[in-house]
Amino acid sequence: MEDRPAPHSAPSPNGQKILVVGAGIGGLSAAFRLQRAGYSVTVLESAAHVGGRMWTEEIDGYRIDTGAALLPDSYHEMRRLIRDAGLTEDVQPSGDVYGFLRDGTVHRFGKHLPLRLITTGLLSPGSKLRLLRLAADARRLKDRIGFRDLPLVPEADESCTGCADRRLNQELFDYLIEPLSTNYYFAPPEELSMTHVYLAATAALGTGYFNSPKGMSFLPRGLAEQLDVRHHSTVHSVEEEEDGVVVHYTDHLGDECRESAAGCVIAVPGPEVSGIWPGIPAALRSYLARLRYSTCLHVSFGLSERPSEPSTWIFVPRREFPGGLGLCLDHNRAPGRAPHGKGLLTLYWPTHLSEALHDEPDADVTARALRDLERLGLFPGLRHRIEMTRVSRCRPCVPLTHPGSIAELKEAVHSLDRTSRITPAGDYFSFGSTNAALASGEAAAMRLAVALSAADRTRR
Structure with a gap:
């Protein structure tokens, strides 16, 4: 653009x-x-x-x-x-490395690491070939997928599970589509249309980022x-x-x-x-009445020293951890997120768990987050480096499209x-x-x- x-x-x-x-x-x-x-x-x-x-x-x-x-960087309007x-x-380039967890290993990708998709151990050779299908579909829809014109892509109304069965495979579903859904939208892919995956792929993956200190x-x-x-x-x-x-x-x-x-x-x-x-x-009222939003509950930990992990975001699939979750190393996003030499780590839960914990006291939510981090085992000794904690609640968070919602949205837009x-x-x-x-x-x-x-x- x-x-x-x-x-x-x-x-x-x-x-x-x-x-x-x-x-x-x-x-x-x-x-x-x-x-x-x-x-x-x-x-x-x-x-x-x-x-x-x-x-x-x-x-x-x-x-x-x-x-x-x-x-x-694809946020051209912004x-x-x-x-x-x-x-x-006020803005500058931001960290752009994503990590996907599998079998205890973080597999990293980013704007400057595209060849990792070929050599990564995250996916089998067969899944890498099938991934080309997803890339081709996203590329074909790219010119019609935008932040103003979602009704222009009715073919993206297919369910994530249906597309995975038809075009992809279980491994891609487990280690790409599901963690993308959980971390971008805080919702399981079974409840979403492929719109979300295509938009995430074209708007975020393989591109750079910017942010503000x-x-x-x-x-x-x-x-x-x-x-x-x-x-x-x-x-x-x-x-x-x-x-x-x-x-x-x-x-x-x-x-x-x-x-x-x-x-x-x-x-x-x-x-x-x-x-x-x-x-x-009436059509817009009907659309909004059926619209669902995700809930996001996350806990931030201020650390006396920074972990060595270079990723900005780590996707943890539910095959690796019950329900799946996301980790953001905020200090890798942009300067200013943590005092010099210190770190800031945030744990994000998907909607179903965020809802279950939403009204719990901050102390209980923080204790649960710390147990989950320790269970992951990615940051040994983390408990002894924590000097600040903060629980944040976001409800409603992200509007969610379901299979068929693009047709409903198109009718709502035309009713204006x-x-x-x-x-x-x-x-x-x-x-x-x-x-x-x-x-x-x-x-x-x-x-x-x-x-x-x-x-x-x-x-x-």
């Missing part, structure tokens, strides 16, 4: 007021683009901070990303927004500093009128407010959209009224990622600008 400025319509906004509900990366990207186009934009956010799942906590010199963790927002100096929150914070964001503002309803919209919300003082605007972008998690938008199209003054944004329109949410926000900004421009022309 060419790195070019985001396209805009040519409206004459004359400072028209726009309200954006939600200060996650989708809402902030919509607000930024609309403000750049000349609108007067206010963002209403219920939480105390911006970013949603793209947030970073700082504890004792450690920076812990509480949601999103990886930024592939790269462009970073440049346009003047935040380019400030943590993942560098981007939402950087955007928010350029916008009018009102925190502790809980929106109850967004309704369209003949020449505008009315938003009802409770402000930071607990007062009930009614605010009018020319238009509104609703950028909240999918499960919340129908509750605040009475006029939501292009003349409406209310438009939604969210990663549920595509691949569950920060870049998908961002791209959706930019697309929502464009739709709304076009709709308002058309309304202005009609009035004239």
